[in-house]
Amino acid sequence: MEISINELTKTFKDRLAVDHLSLTIRQGEFFALLGENGAGKTTTIKLLSCLLKPTSGDAIMLGDSISRNPQAVKEKLNISPQETAIARNLTVKENLEFIAKIYGSDKETAEQKANSLMEKLGITDRAQSKGRTLSGGLERRVSIAMALISEPQILFLDEPTVGLDVRARLDLWEMLLELKGHITIILTTHYLEEVEALADRIGIMHKGKLCALGTLDELKRQTRQNKLQDVFLQLTAEVEK
Numbered sequence: 001m002e003i004s005i006n007e008l009t010k011t012f013k014d015r016l017a018v019d020h021l022s023l024t025i026r027q028g029e030f031f032a033l034l035g036e037n038g039a040g041k042t043t044t045i046k047l048l049s050c051l052l053k054p055t056s057g058d059a060i061m062l063g064d065s066i067s068r069n070p071q072a073v074k075e076k077l078n079i080s081p082q083e084t085a086i087a088r089n090l091t092v093k094e095n096l097e098f099i100a101k102i103y104g105s106d107k108e109t110a111e112q113k114a115n116s117l118m119e120k121l122g123i124t125d126r127a128q129s130k131g132r133t134l135s136g137g138l139e140r141r142v143s144i145a146m147a148l149i150s151e152p153q154i155l156f157l158d159e160p161t162v163g164l165d166v167r168a169r170l171d172l173w174e175m176l177l178e179l180k181g182h183i184t185i186i187l188t189t190h191y192l193e194e195v196e197a198l199a200d201r202i203g204i205m206h207k208g209k210l211c212a213l214g215t216l217d218e219l220k221r222q223t224r225q226n227k228l229q230d231v232f233l234q235l236t237a238e239v240e241k
């Protein structure tokens, strides 16, 4: 079972945001989607998570089509968006319990789920902290914990470390490395070090199209560059020609 994207296309009026994107992502893979501003990364994530309908094409998400069976797809995935949605007046634990109850857990199960996720993600010591008191880094970790409550098989992370300081970013990477291999993770980011630290494979988008795909080593060999930054600049410049 995998994610199989086939000629996925989205236009907004006359703007082609995602242009016949075809790509396969293995179950359990940590996949990074790179691209300049406006390349089509967020639109791709919205299409794959059924927040937007494709103009044409399809994606089969672990067996279910985003256009024919979006409800089944939605049950398999969750998103940690750029804007976190933590209730400011609830504690970390209450936030997690609240989400668990929305997904149908009773009080006791919700508490168990909150405790086990806090443990797993290393935030147990902040269980009683109110949402409004959290630092940016902790806010992101709690946001990811909230996305994991529904036990998704696929997790989308849209620029998870924007605005975080060096230590908070490293802490978050450590947490994501713990998750790596257990669920499929699709990450968008502008931080190339993040990709080097986390991703199994990289897809680079440019003007809605996939212009490169491979492991970091493959892309380095292909471009004869040593640094991901140079790989990225070369590949996105080549398609301009």
Ligand SMILES: Nc1ncnc2c1ncn2[C@@H]1O[C@H](COP(=O)(O)OP(=O)(O)OP(=O)(O)O)[C@@H](O)[C@H]1O
Residues within 6 Å of the ligand: 012, 015, 016, 017, 035, 036, 037, 038, 039, 040, 041, 042, 043, 044
């Ligand atoms: N709702 C919308 N209506 C019209 N155009 C849109 C809409 N959403 C995105 N676009 C356009 O589609 C293109 C792709 O945008 P998208 O947000 O997917 O890019 P991105 O790669 O995520 O960029 P960034 O790195 O800046 O977040 C852009 O040209 C954008 O202006």
